[in-house]
Amino acid sequence: MTPPDPGPRKPGTPDPGSRKPGTPDSRALVMARVRRALADVPRAETPDAVPVERTYHRVHGDRTAAGTVDLLAEHLADYRAVVHRAGPASLPDLIARLLADRGATSVAVPPGLPASWLSAVPESVRRVPDTAELTPHDLDAVSSVVTGCAVAIAETGTVVLDAAPDQGRRRITLVPDHHVCVIRVPDQVVGSVPEALERLDPARPLTWISGPSATSDIELDRVEGVHGPRTLEVILVAPEPETAGQN
Amino acid sequence: MSGTHQATYLGMPAFPQAADASTRNTQLRANLRHATHTIRAKRATAVAELDDWSRLRAAGAAIKDRTLRHLDHYLERLENAVTAAGGHVHWAADAEEANRIVTELVRATGEREVVKVKSMATQEIGLNSALATAGITAYETDLAELIVQLGDDLPSHILVPAIHRNRGEIRDIFAERMARWGRPAPDGLTDAPADLAEAARLHLREKFLNAKVGISGANFMVAETGTLVVVESEGNGRMCLTLPETLISVVGIEKVVPTFQDLEVFLQLLPRSSTAERMNPYTSTWTGTTDQDGPRTFHLVLLDNGRTDTLADTVGRQALRCIRCSACLNVCPVYERAGGHAYGSAYPGPIGAILTPQLRGTGSELDASLPYASSLCGACYEVCPVAIDIPEVLVHLRERVVEGGPASVRGTRAVIKPAKGHAAERAAMRAARWALDHPRVLRTGQRLASRTRRFHPRRLPGPGRAWTDTRELPRVPEESFRDWWRRTRGESRTEGRKKTT
Known part of the structure; x- marks a missing residue:
């Protein structure tokens, strides 16, 4: 995933973003300091010659695919995400019910959200498409947002968004106070952090979400609900229809 | 600045004097004891969940060592990757230069207000007061930083800058001060943490929605891809990183890691060590700018400010592995009793005692006293997720303070003079050596x-x-x-x- 290398910038080439401070001289100065500081490193040593042993586990424990999904559900709930399970057929009704229970009057909709997902949501709930024109103030007036996800991590209870069409811009899952996130299980679920990174594209903006927003800033005690959505509902959708309903 | 002054660490007394005062503050000691003991047990549980913790720790240390030994290589890669992804890279040799760069960048946007994500680097360089001098108001948006800012106070902990305050004190600060900075605290505010968090949410909401410029640090920068990573809990980070049109990130040069894959180690080590969670609520990564999503302009200011001096010391270099988790603070018997302010810098606790005298040098009485702010019990080394041997560096720095010797000062080789205060100690040691011979x-x-x-x-x-x-x-x-x-x-x-x- 290495972006094209534009080649080293020659000293004397103006720094693209700044005018006066942070001149190329500062770059040369800092780089010269770094090289002087590393006088003890043999010239012939390459970065790869410094050993890094990756003897840690790729994934912790041995689980079936279903076991991994169960662990995800358990860990999501541990950090106060509300977990639901559904099949493809029962998903629209579940989403409609979650929005209704919340009293949602509007819902932000990513451009690539499968149309069926909101098919049971009454017309009275205003659809707010995720467009570039939308301002943060507009979004602040939106009740809920429904998205898919890129990958979910069982060991940590994490959902990762990568701004793909079924997830939309980063801000639509940030400003509304209620986020409904749909995970296709078991396909989108991995066991561990290393397995998740393998699936992700660093060029895309990533948002890793583990439960609703929280803080430990008052006496190092965790309190849920600060600036991000205070309610995170996760729906695990399995390919074979299961009994829908709350976990 | 709404009539408030900017607190700074300038002119703070040496550690023994500061600790002499703070250890007599029973309220402070009760607050610190409660908070550090709460997190200690939780951290131990979170770490015990992973049976390969020691291997992750060794890998974390090794990745950082690889990076540090070839820092020039990785900084060049990083710069190229960030630039290729649409970002602008600036270099700052010291705090003053970094502050000047950021001030100019904010001025160029025409804005007079910025929102900030909690960042150790900007705390270290005193960015807020530099911006204030230029007529720019910086709003801290992390809950604890907000408490510190509203209270005209200084941070005293890396993770929880307001750890020295209990809920009652926080309630009073909010009730009295919020109105000066924007939306006042709700009437009848209680000291329940949930209510205090709600008050902060309401107070900061308008600032986020109107913000045009955001300022952040970063936990990691990936050299291979130009990706920056911010790890947080509240969502204030996401607000500052995605809603403004311009994003300026000030990051120490040691925060680079070689590859995207390397994050698999640090994203396991950091949350469990710092907030004792399997994963923190929010982690944001971005690579340059993205079309129609998030800031249109991204500036990265790479900060030296003493890091290359630290790098030049082959024993002290390991301090640059630090990922700012603050586990060492939470287990330190000295920190628990003296509190963070006694360390006189943005970096308190054991890591501060080895980082500050290297970043700033041991010239001042305060900085020369820091390597002694430890009983050398070694608990900090035990919990350090990147295996920094803090006691080893403490002893090494004590030797430098007493004996003097060669060191790097602002990038040039210099010979440090022995500290004055230790003349009697040196004379006694010389006499003892002679007698024993x-x-x-x-x-x-x-x-x-x-x-x-x-x-x-x-x-x-x-x-x-x-x-x-x-x-x-x-x-x-x-x-x-x-x-x-x-x-x-x-x-x-x-x-x-x-x-x-």
Whole structure:
């Protein structure tokens, strides 16, 4: 995933973003300091010659695919995400019910959200498409947002968004106070952090979400609900229809 | 600045004086004890969940060592990757230059207000007061930083800057001060943490929605891809990183890691070590700018400010592995009693005691006192997720303070003079070395000491007085061990040895 290398910038080439401070001289100065500081490193040593042993586990424990999904559900709930399970057929009704229970009057909709997902949501709930024109103030007036996800991590209870069409811009899952996130299980679920990174594209903006927003800033005690959505509902959708309903 | 002043660490007293005052503050000690003990047990549980913790820790240390030994290589890669992804890279040799760059960048946007994500680097360089001087108001948006800012206070912990405040004090600060900075606290605000968090949410909401410029640090920068990573909990980070049109990130040059894959180690080590969670609520990564999603302009300011001096010290270099988790603060008996302010910098606790004297040098009385702010118990090393041997560096820095010697100062080789305050200690050590090298002198001295023992004071006079403030002088025995040995069984040396073995 290495972006094209534009080649080293020659000293004397103006720094693209700044005018006066942070001149190329500062770059040369800092780089010269770094090289002087590393006088003890043999010239012939390459970065790869410094050993890094990756003897840690790729994934912790041995689980079936279903076991991994169960662990995800358990860990999501541990950090106060509300977990639901559904099949493809029962998903629209579940989403409609979650929005209704919340009293949602509007819902932000990513451009690539499968149309069926909101098919049971009454017309009275205003659809707010995720467009570039939308301002943060507009979004602040939106009740809920429904998205898919890129990958979910069982060991940590994490959902990762990568701004793909079924997830939309980063801000639509940030400003509304209620986020409904749909995970296709078991396909989108991995066991561990290393397995998740393998699936992700660093060029895309990533948002890793583990439960609703929280803080430990008052006496190092965790309190849920600060600036991000205070309610995170996760729906695990399995390919074979299961009994829908709350976990 | 709404009539408030900017607190700074300038002119703080040396650690012993500061700690002398703070350890008498019973409220502070109760707050710190409660908070650090809460997190200690939780961290131990979170770490125990991973049976490969020691391997992750070793890998984390190794990745950082690889990066540091080839920092020039990785910085060049990083710069190229960030630039290719649409970002602008700036270099700042010191705090003043970094502040100037950021001030100019904000001015160029025409804005007078910025929102900030909690960042150790901007705390270190005193960015907020530099911006204030230029007529720009920086709003801290992390809950604890907000408490500190509203209270005209200084951070005292890396993770929880307001750890020295309990809920009652926070309630009072919110009720009294929020109105000065924007939306006032709700009437009848209680000291329930949930209510306090809600008050912060309401207070900061308008600032986020109107913000045009955001300022952040970063936990990691990936050289291979140009990706920056911010790890947070509240969502204030996401707000600052995605809603403004311009994003300026000030990041220490040591925060680079080689590859995207390397994050698999640090994203396991950091949350469990710092907030004791399997994963923190929010982690944001971005690579340059993205079309129609998030800031249109991204500036990265790479900060040296003493890091290359630290890098030049082959023993002290390991301090640059630090990922700012604050686990070492939470287990430190000295930190728990003295509190963060006594360390006189943005970096308190054991890591501060080795980082600050390297970043700033040991020239001031405060900075020279920091390597002594430890009992060398080693708990900090035990919990460090990147295995920084803090006691080793502390002892190394004590030697530098006492003996002086070669060091790198603002990028050039210099010879540090021995600290003044240690002249008596050095003289005593020299005398002891000489006496121990000359057995006869030692014997004569010991006998003399024994015969005059009735006249010995209980406390030392002169420069030794401070040492005996809290200790009694050991009593000199009637007879030295060597004399006793000779008298009781030592007709000849060889016989004596035979008897005992």
